[in-house]
Amino acid sequence: GYFQAGEEEQQIIGEIKAKKPDILLAALGVPRQEKWLAAHLGTLKVPVAIGVGGGFNVWAGVDKRAPLWMRKINLEWLYRLIRQPWRIKRILVLPVFVFAVVFSRFRPGR
Template structure:
């Protein structure tokens, strides 16, 4: 399919549905080339405003899904047709279900010690037959990187899910993408924490009402400073429209 990219504060976001995003990732796997997928929300877009390296990574990514409701709102506010939010967590669940049916090999990399293992246990219970070929926590030093890269290569995943936090995961994946030689690498933020039960996701009605940010703020008040990115994002989008 031909993707259409939409600018949100100069960061290009793919106007795709969930079904289209899954199909694109499956095509990437079939092509057996190294591809990078980013999950862009308002916080990431705001980081990119002051981090040119991150901005360049996002604009060169093979697929940038509209992970946050704020990104979808911004696109529509500027009269672009953004079909729907494609949450990174939900994309991962779709791909794990595909793994159970099609045998795609998946590697979990990230989270605190033990979290990736818990996420794998949860995935194996929810998606019988899912092919998680390896896990590794996200606590490491530069000296550990050659061993990490070699281990991932030996596991030969079709999909590498990296939950190292933004922008570390985006920078680490793109720096080592050719060495890793994986068909698809995706930065997935806190997905493993949710799968492992460390973090509880907002109820479905709040997700549908675009209030997931409010749930995160109420359940994790320590995120308050980070959450200030959302009103700043909305103000910047509104000012950009006037310009």
């Protein structure tokens, strides 16, 4: 679930470290999950960490996947946007995040 930064976050980090998982799935929403994983991956020492976003809801049967024809042409994101229009802000953040990550590699001194 969601948690507050600070003491609660440190408790969760402690639990993850104690359990020593081989795989960590983070579903905090884009880009929060990616930023959180990037910030804590070094201390967590988890071999594989993946931001899964809304994947948990699909796996749990809470949300339906897009029709097959939409998945085949890579429009599942559009299906989710139509069914959940409040996601527009989060969807628009993703290209900005990717752009920032790609161009951070080309900064002087890196």
